[in-house]
Structure formats: structure tokens, C-alpha cells
Amino acid sequence: MKKRKGVKKGLIVTFFAIVIAFAALIATNVMDHAEDISLGLDLQGGFEVLYDVEPVDGESEINRELLTDTVSALNARIDVLGVSEPNITIEGDDRIRVQLAGVTDQQSARELLSTEARLSFRDIDDELKLDGSDLVEGGARQSFKAETNEPVVLVTVDDASLFGDITTEISNRPVDERILAIWLDYNDEDSYFEERMKPESESKIVSDPRVSRPIHSRDVEISGNFTVQSAQELAGILNAGALPVELEEIYSNSVGASLGERSMDLAINAGIVGVALIFGYMLIYYRFLGVIAVLTLSAYIYIVLVVFNWLNAVLTLPGIAALILGVGMAVDANIITFERVKDELRSGKSMMSAFRAGSKRSLSTILDANITTILAAGVLYFFGTSAVQGFAVMLIVSIVTSFITAVFGARLLLGLWVNSRILNKKPRLFGVKERDISEL
Numbered sequence: 001m002k003k004r005k006g007v008k009k010g011l012i013v014t015f016f017a018i019v020i021a022f023a024a025l026i027a028t029n030v031m032d033h034a035e036d037i038s039l040g041l042d043l044q045g046g047f048e049v050l051y052d053v054e055p056v057d058g059e060s061e062i063n064r065e066l067l068t069d070t071v072s073a074l075n076a077r078i079d080v081l082g083v084s085e086p087n088i089t090i091e092g093d094d095r096i097r098v099q100l101a102g103v104t105d106q107q108s109a110r111e112l113l114s115t116e117a118r119l120s121f122r123d124i125d126d127e128l129k130l131d132g133s134d135l136v137e138g139g140a141r142q143s144f145k146a147e148t149n150e151p152v153v154l155v156t157v158d159d160a161s162l163f164g165d166i167t168t169e170i171s172n173r174p175v176d177e178r179i180l181a182i183w184l185d186y187n188d189e190d191s192y193f194e195e196r197m198k199p200e201s202e203s204k205i206v207s208d209p210r211v212s213r214p215i216h217s218r219d220v221e222i223s224g225n226f227t228v229q230s231a232q233e234l235a236g237i238l239n240a241g242a243l244p245v246e247l248e249e250i251y252s253n254s255v256g257a258s259l260g261e262r263s264m265d266l267a268i269n270a271g272i273v274g275v276a277l278i279f280g281y282m283l284i285y286y287r288f289l290g291v292i293a294v295l296t297l298s299a300y301i302y303i304v305l306v307v308f309n310w311l312n313a314v315l316t317l318p319g320i321a322a323l324i325l326g327v328g329m330a331v332d333a334n335i336i337t338f339e340r341v342k343d344e345l346r347s348g349k350s351m352m353s354a355f356r357a358g359s360k361r362s363l364s365t366i367l368d369a370n371i372t373t374i375l376a377a378g379v380l381y382f383f384g385t386s387a388v389q390g391f392a393v394m395l396i397v398s399i400v401t402s403f404i405t406a407v408f409g410a411r412l413l414l415g416l417w418v419n420s421r422i423l424n425k426k427p428r429l430f431g432v433k434e435r436d437i438s439e440l
Contacts, residue, residue: 011420015413019295026302033305039101040087040316040390043264046101047254051247053094062094062245065138070245071096072236073119073184087314096247101314119237120186124179129166132238134158136218140238142231145223151231153222155238164216171211181208184237206237267320274324275301278331286338292414293334300330300398300405307397318391326398329373333406337362355418359411370403 040046053062053070067090074088074096087099119132139156157163170178181192184206195203209222222234279297282290304323308315341358349357374396381392 008420011416012422015416018413022299026298030302030305033302033309037305037309038312038314039264040099040314040319042317043267043315044101046099048097048099048252049249050091050251051096051098052250053096054246054248064090065239066245067094067096069236069239072233072239074098095250120183122181122183122186122192123170124177124181124192126186126190126192129180130157130163134162135238138239140235142228142235145221150223151226151228153226153231153234153238155220155222155235157218157220160216160218163218163220164214167211168214171213178211179208180211182206182234182238207234263317267317271320271324275327278327282331282334286335288417289334289338289341289414292410293331293338295413296334296405296409297327297330299409300327300402303401303405304394304398307401308394311393311397313393314390315394316390318388319394322391322394322398325395326402329370329399330402330406332369333362333366333402334410336365337407337410352418352421355414363407366403366407370399374399 053067055062071088071090075086087101089097089099091097120128121130121134122128134157136156136158141154143152143154144150145152166180170180179192182205183190184204186204190204192205192208195205196208207222207224209224226234275297279294282293282297284290286293301323304326308319313319337359339358340362341354344354344357344361345351347354377392377395377399381389381396384392
């Protein structure tokens with residue numbers, strides 16, 4: 001009775017309360033987070049192409065601003081044609097990679113990614129008034145209206161006289177016809193009225209500002225129901241239209257939907273088997289400590305899914321590999337801590353002293369291992385291409401999460417049991433036999 005008198009049962013209750021609460025959280029929304037994660041084209045099929053960007057006139061300089069504007073134009077073009085969640089990234093100084101998950105028809109994908117930013121300004125009768133070449137290079141920018149501070153787009157045209165004639169003619173029309181629509185990839189079968197009947201995400205009309213008066217100036221203000229972001233996007237599209245570039249294809253890859261689905265199934269099954277083997281090993285070899293490890297590893301997997309979903313990152317096969325590698329890193333951190341605690345128990349220290357000393361001794365080793373791996377992942381992200389960058393992002397998220405769960409989470413849960421004193425005189429629960437202890 002004396003031995004049990006010092007047991008702090010409240011700490012055990014706290015342990016089970018934490019475990020039950022987290023288990024309930026995982027059970028109620030883990031599938032929602034898993035289903036919301038965007039899959040890369042290697043997991044759902046799709047089309048990927050890498051372009052080398054070159055100026056049409058051979059004189060313009062390919063700089064970061066031009067590449068960014070071209071990406072904006074490509075994003076807008078893909079969006080208006082109904083392709084969901086495109087991934088368009090700049091690589092190096094003069095390359096753009098386009099990934100269209102869910103697209104298997106390479107020819108259709110190439111058709112919607114034209115080699116030039118085809119921008120045109122047309123009236124309500126679809127008559128061409130201006131095109132991208134009539135805008136000054138880099139002359140579009142997002143700004144704010146002086147009177148109301150609302151977001152607007154400022155554009156500089158090349159010929160003030162021509163723009164004055166166009167706006168004079170349009171402003172003299174009936175009120176309902178004073179439109180100068182900005183089109184993206186117009187063709188002869190398109191109609192202003194038909195495009196306005198389509199959902200905004202499918203229309204080729206980027207913007208259709210009204211012309212309220214003649215504008216005899218090179219500086220033009222486009223106002224409307226803009227947000228700062230939408231105004232910036234329109235400015236980027238206008239700049240890309242004024243700076244047409246040639247996109248020379250240097251690499252392409254297509255993954256069929258069935259192949260992507262098969263890769264996804266194989267990756268998930270391999271992950272389940274790998275994690276199950278790790279759980280089994282930890283439970284058999286470390287016993288009670290293994291239970292703590294299984295709990296923290298389960299929390300690790302859930303938190304990684306939540307963070308990855310929150311980042312709106314795209315999950316690829318390399319990303320799944322990084323997730324499994326993170327499980328290994330988390331297990332490694334647990335093993336280092338547990339072995340240090342067992343060493344302290346073998347030296348004859350009490351349960352509480354062994355826990356504190358072992359935790360302190362293991363921290364620097366775990367920290368060094370995680371920092372070096374994060375540095376390596378950072379190098380991969382900085383110098384790598386899209387697939388390598390996806391691996392690096394998932395690896396960094398996995399390492400940071402594993403450090404939090406394996407170090408702080410495991411020590412919190414194990415500390416509740418140790419501090420409750422219920423484990424005193426029970427080294428076997430930690431995998432330490434009494435005959436291996438130097439002094440009792």
C-alpha cells in the first residue's frame with residue numbers, strides 16, 4: 001500500500017484524455033484531409049511539358065518579369081479553357097514547366113498552350129480594334145484609384161491617336177454597346193454574347209470594360225470590381241500580350257489515368273505495409289515504449305497530411321517516398337531517446353532520473369540529424385526541378401513534424417506515466433531486465 005500511495009492517478013487520466021481526444025480528431029476528419037490533397041500527374045495521370053522561352057523579335061530580354069507575365073497568361077489561358085489546377089512554374093532563367101494533371105490527350109494540351117500570347121481588344125460586334133502589340137512593353141500595372149482607393153489597372157498604349165479614335169467611336173454608340181472587350185485566344189467562331197453566357201472560368205473574355213468617354217492619351221485606366229489580386233493578374237496578362245514569346249518544347253511526358261491510379265494504389269499499399277512493420281517492430285522490441293512510439297507516429301502521419309493540405313502542395317510519388325522517409329526519421333528519434341533511457345536504467349538510476357537524463361542526452365543527437373537532413377532537402381528544393389522540389393517540400397514538412405511529435409509528443413506522453421510513479425520498479429516495461437541493472 002505504501003508503494004501505491006505516491007501514484008498520481010490524475011496524470012494517467014490526462015494521458016488517456018489526450019490520446020482519446022486526438023484519436024477522435026483523427027477519426028473524424030483524416031479522410032477529409034486525405035481527399036482534399038491535390039495529386040500530381042504521376043498519381044492521377046496528365047501531361048507535362050517543359051518550354052524554353054525565347055523572344056519573338058530576338059531583341060527583348062528574357063527576364064524574371066517577362067517570365068512571370070507569361071506564366072500569368074498561360075494560367076489564364078488554361079483556366080478559361082476549363083483545365084483545373086494547372087501547375088506552371090519557372091525554372092532557371094529562361095524555362096517554364098507546365099503540368100496539367102488529369103489531361104491525357106497530348107495534342108489537345110499542346111493546342112491550348114499556344115506559342116504566343118494572343119491578346120486582342122474587340123468591340124461588342126467582335127471587331128478587332130487592338131492587339132497585344134499595340135501596348136507598350138511592360139506598361140500594364142496594378143494601382144489604386146485616387147478618389148476611392150479602389151484597385152485599378154493602368155495601361156500604356158503605343159499610339160494615343162489610334163486609341164483616341166477607337167474610344168471616340170465606341171463612346172458615341174448606345175450605352176449598352178460601349179464595350180471594349182479584352183479577349184484571350186479569340187477565333188472566328190467566338191461571339192461576345194455567347195462568351196458572356198458562359199461561366200467566368202470558361203469564358204475567353206478576360207475583361208470587358210466600358211468606354212465612358214474618348215481617351216486621347218497613352219495612359220489608360222481600367223476600373224471595375226477588381227481586387228488587388230485580380231488587378232495584378234489582369235496586368236500580368238496584358239504585359240504578356242504586349243510581349244509575345246515563343247515557347248520551344250524541349251521535353252514532354254504523358255501519364256495515363258490508369259497508370260497513375262495504379263501507381264497511387266501501389267504507393268499506398270507499400271506505405272501501409274512499411275508503417276505496419278515499423279509499428280510491429282516497435283511494439284515487440286520496446287514494449288510499453290513502443291506503444292508511445294505508435295501513438296506519436298500516428299499523430300505524425302495525421303499532422304503531415306493536415307500541413308501538406310494547408311500548404312496547397314501537390315502530392316507526387318516522390319512526395320509519398322518522403323512521407324515514408326519521415327516515418328523512419330520519427331522512429332529513429334524515438335529509438336535514440338528510448339535507448340538512452342534504457343542505458344540510464346541499466347546504470348541503476350531511478351525511473352524518473354533515467355527518463356530525464358536519457359531525454360536530455362538524446363536531444364542533441366536528434367537535433368543534429370534533423371538539421372543536416374533539412375539542409376540537404378533545402379538544397380534539393382533550390383536546385384531541383386518540380387518532382388525533386390515536391391520531394392524536398394514533403395521531406396522538410398515530414399522532418400519538422402517528426403521532430404515535434406517524436407521529441408515533444410513522445411516526451412509528454414511518456415512523462416505523464418513516469419511522473420505518475422506507476423512505472424517505478426517496473427524496468428521490464430521498458431525492455432530492461434533486472435539482472436542487467438548495475439545496482440538496485
